[in-house]
Amino acid sequence: MDIVYISDLKVDTVIGIYDWERRIRQTVSLDLEMAADIRRAAASDHIDDALNYKAIGKRIIQYIGDSDFQLVETLAERVAELVRDEFGVSWLKLRLSKPGALRGSRDVGVIIERGERS
Numbered sequence: 001m002d003i004v005y006i007s008d009l010k011v012d013t014v015i016g017i018y019d020w021e022r023r024i025r026q027t028v029s030l031d032l033e034m035a036a037d038i039r040r041a042a043a044s045d046h047i048d049d050a051l052n053y054k055a056i057g058k059r060i061i062q063y064i065g066d067s068d069f070q071l072v073e074t075l076a077e078r079v080a081e082l083v084r085d086e087f088g089v090s091w092l093k094l095r096l097s098k099p100g101a102l103r104g105s106r107d108v109g110v111i112i113e114r115g116e117r118s
């Protein structure tokens, strides 16, 4: 199994459980690893044969930017569903972090893995 990845994708969104958090936008950061077989794209050298990380990244930016969940868990799960459903990704690992959310820590968040590694 090969991996196509996106690292440290930063998006501003409404996220959080407190009243003050519902009134502002905060930055979340996303690391995403997606199962892929890159051999066809490598052989043809054509984007149509590749898992297009730019198309996926733009869709994630749009989705997160428009969302307003309370928990990072919910946001992570929905992004994972979107990537798997819309881009046919069989397995992924997603790390969603919220920088500065806990004093003394660089960031907090969740890491989820969905689907079967083939």
Ligand SMILES: Nc1nc2c(c(=O)[nH]1)N=C([C@H](O)[C@@H](O)CO)CN2
Residues within 6 Å of the ligand: 015, 016, 017, 018, 021, 070, 071, 072, 073, 098, 101, 102
């Ligand atoms: N497991 C979680 N714990 C907490 C979350 C969360 O989304 N998942 N969120 C908060 C607050 O919104 C916090 O980020 C504000 O600084 C607290 N704990």
